Amino acid sequence: MLPLLERIAELDAGVMLDAGCGDGETARRIVEAVGAVKRLVLVDIDAAALDEARDQFEGLADRLEVAFRVADVTQLPFAADSFDSVLLSDVLHHSGDPQQALTQCARVLKPAGILLFSEMVCDELSGPEAVGRDLHHFKSAIDRLCGVPHQNTLPRPVIEAALASAGFETLWWQRERFDPARPADPDGRRRIAAREQFLETYLEHAEQLPQYASLRKQAAFLNYRMLRCGFTEAPELRVIARKLAI
Numbered sequence: 001m002l003p004l005l006e007r008i009a010e011l012d013a014g015v016m017l018d019a020g021c022g023d024g025e026t027a028r029r030i031v032e033a034v035g036a037v038k039r040l041v042l043v044d045i046d047a048a049a050l051d052e053a054r055d056q057f058e059g060l061a062d063r064l065e066v067a068f069r070v071a072d073v074t075q076l077p078f079a080a081d082s083f084d085s086v087l088l089s090d091v092l093h094h095s096g097d098p099q100q101a102l103t104q105c106a107r108v109l110k111p112a113g114i115l116l117f118s119e120m121v122c123d124e125l126s127g128p129e130a131v132g133r134d135l136h137h138f139k140s141a142i143d144r145l146c147g148v149p150h151q152n153t154l155p156r157p158v159i160e161a162a163l164a165s166a167g168f169e170t171l172w173w174q175r176e177r178f179d180p181a182r183p184a185d186p187d188g189r190r191r192i193a194a195r196e197q198f199l200e201t202y203l204e205h206a207e208q209l210p211q212y213a214s215l216r217k218q219a220a221f222l223n224y225r226m227l228r229c230g231f232t233e234a235p236e237l238r239v240i241a242r243k244l245a246i
């Protein structure tokens with residue numbers, strides 16, 4: 001995320017919304033990187049995530065006005081033109097309706113307001129990145145079977161078209177790749193073992209489902225591919241965009 005953080009060093013984020021804040025760590029990094037921020041509003045559909053975000057901002061309460069609210073990014077409970085900037089980080093494919101999520105972000109932004117956007121992409125991948133994407137898609141399939149909205153990630157051109165269709169002009173973008181090489185784990189064995197364990201634990205969510213046997217086979221095949229090809233997380237598309245004045 002470093003290139004994005006460097007790009008926003010001069011940005012006056014004004015009143016900022018973090019739509020789908022999760023544990024708030026991304027927002028905290030953004031707030032520390034921008035030139036100025038007047039007020040921060042963090043929303044998430046999950047009240048438990050907001051509790052974690054509150055902890056994240058505890059130490060900053062005297063320096064920054066922060067508010068937390070349970071809300072759905074596809075139906076934001078704010079008036080049009082309420083925010084100078086919006087952060088939407090790794091929420092699009094969780095939101096249930098990516099186009100509507102972007103349209104809502106545009107609606108609550110003031111004209112020429114800034115969108116700081118980040119999303120994992122599923123195209124133009126190396127072999128290990130394709131394994132990383134398929135691991136993620138396996139997890140999202142289990143979530144969907146359990147009734148949790150979580151779609152597969154999208155190709156970059158589809159995301160770019162959705163941004164344009166919501167009324168955003170891209171000012172800067174980057175496809176950020178994650179280097180699989182870790183000095184402490186040069187052949188990736190420890191990461192693969194950890195990911196195998198993660199798959200095993202995640203499968204427990206699906207134990208009662210009729211698809212469980214089939215999911216187990218898919219997990220075994222993913223483990224085999226990790227050992228054959230290695231894996232790393234799929235790249236993130238980072239975008240700084242501006243709301244076009246209509």
Ligand SMILES: C[S@@+](CC[C@H](N)C(=O)[O-])C[C@H]1O[C@@H](n2cnc3c(N)ncnc32)[C@H](O)[C@@H]1O
Nearest residue numbers: 020021022026044045046072073089090094095
């Ligand atoms: C992968 S996490 C990303 C969290 C954070 N933005 C980050 O960059 O780490 C996705 C978050 O989006 C939230 N979320 C999913 N659907 C949502 C929706 N429709 N409206 C608001 N938040 C949503 C989830 O609860 C979760 O906290």
